Amino acid sequence: MTPNAASASSGPSRRSFLASTAVATAAVAGGMPLLAACGGSESGSGGGTTSGKNAKKILPAYVASNVVTPDIPAKNGSAMGFTGKLDVATLKSSVPKKLGKGGKVTIMSPFWGSPPKQSCAYYTAANAMIGVDVQWQNQDGNTYDQKLGAVLASSDIPDVVVIPGWNMTGRIPSAIAGKFADLGPYLSGDKAKEYPNLAAIPSDAWQRSIFGGALRGLPQPTESAANIVPLYRRDIFDKEGYEVPKSADDFMALCKEITNPRAKRWACGDMKWTAFNNFGVFSGAEKPLGWNLVDGKLVYRIETPEYLEALEFARKLMAAGYVHPQFKLGKSQIGDPAPLFAKGEFLIWNNNLVNWYGQQASQAAQNPDFKVWGMDIWNHDGGNPTLWAANPAGIFAFVNKKASESVIRDVLAVANVTAAPYGTKEWMMTNYGVEGTHYTIKNGVPVKNDTGNNEVVNAYVMVASPAPTIAHPDFPDVTRAMVEWEQRMGAFTRKSSFWGLQVAEPNRYTNLSDNFEQLEDDIVRGHKKISDMQQAVSDWKKRGGDKLRDWYKKLLDENGSAAS
The missing domain is CATH 3.40.190.10 (Periplasmic binding protein-like II)
Structure with a gap:
């Protein structure tokens, strides 16, 4: 991440991945992080990996x-941070x-x-x-x-x-x-x-x-460390006396307090990806990261009760009217929520960490009081979160x-x-x-x-x-806050069974999970029910999910895990 990255663009884009390499800073509309790699290859159509x-x-x-x-060494899977200004004449x-x-x-x-x-x-x-x-x-x-x-x-x-x-x-x-x-x-x-x-x-x-x-x-x-942060309008929070929530109940109560459609103010955007973190759901960024060994059995993220609970929580926020109406539209229609966030039409934005700086920098000139900050991720019950490493x-x-x-x-x-x-x-x-x-x-x-x-x-x-770096000398307080947020969240981050491995699934299973993300969004927006997801998971098992589990288990038994 570098100084003066491009301002946030409209709509979700795979370019958001590249922001950390100074290529672009793209908004993640709808709260969907597109930092996902889709798994590599080890032995062609048969799949495999190399570890140990x-x-x-x-x-x-x-x-x-x-x-x-x-200035800030890396810790707990965070980037390192540089807050000082550059003297080009003395660069090494x-x-x-x-x-x-x-x-x-x-x-x-x-x-x-x-x-x-x-x-x-x-x-x-x-x-x-x-x-x-x-x-x-x-x-x-x-x-x-x-x-x-x-x-x-x-x-x-x-x-x-x-x-x-x-x-x-x-x-x-x-x-x-x-x-x-x-x-x-x-x-x-x-x-x-x-x-x-x-x-x-x-x-x-x-x-x-x-x-x-x-x-x-x-x-x-x-x-x-976690890269999806609930950004919030700290300037408005401070002015109105809102307190940062520490549980699902706190968050729901805060959203109720903030939301006032007549005044064109809603609490948040679509919070699905943060909800997954609040409920400790295995990572959905890449297919292998969604598998984890639980009590000796490999479990996929969609099979867990936490997955359904997170979807239900995100659905309730939408159903209660706390989510800005623009997020109820399909991804192709959402557009860029950044101007709405800047105007204060919604105050909490499920976003990629790289856009913390982008949002702050884009508003600094015309609105010096504007301040974006990141909420620490809380566990739904008020305890420490369980997060899963990227x-x-x-x-x-x-x-x-x-x-x-x-x-x-x-x-x-x-x-x-x-x-x-x-x-x-x-x-x-x-x-x-x-x-x-x-x-x-x-x-x-x-x-x-x-x-x-x-x-x-x-x-x-x-x-x-180079190794991950956050450096914004024009906003040293934001730089420090971003790195320290990663470090705090990194303390609660665990590595799932296939973390760090380049895994290629056999071709016959490649498209097995393709429709789940759309179904998730349909449930959050109220177009489908939780029971539809339960049926989809049952169908997934019959269509090859259980066989894919056996394949992953064999892979794990033969190669071990890179996670430590």
């Missing part, structure tokens, strides 16, 4: 970076020796917006710093899965292909092991020390980069299996620069470009100009990233 001793032989040696020191270099050998590398990556020309100042300067002639083949991120399928089915594959986890569907997972190189000979064990910024990527993120029994992906690490990486860059050693080493040289930590010369180049050309420093904060906004977008950040 087999994984340890493959993983790069971890060597923490000491080039810069965060994390890559003292240029590792690129001057070769050409083609990279295909998703892109949102209009890509700049290959000859633009940003690409030229970044390539000169790295010592590699990177040629970008940027593709429309909204239809990227279609392009991926076509490219991977052909014999003409670029040197590097970036694949977000949410695009690992259909035949794409089974193509990864067959089409992309094993990077183990260059990165496993102490070999990674040749690329210090890659060695500083947390091991959990590298664990997620094992596909088909080999280290194939260059990862973008993410926090394992996977530690979800976007990966892969190298063509046919690439020569010189090309692979040039790719690693690129990744070693893009994985540079916040506050280094390489980080500034990757995220902001050239001072004077793409940005200026105003009161210690880098601010992009028009050229920077047009050229320094989601390119190099897609190759590899």
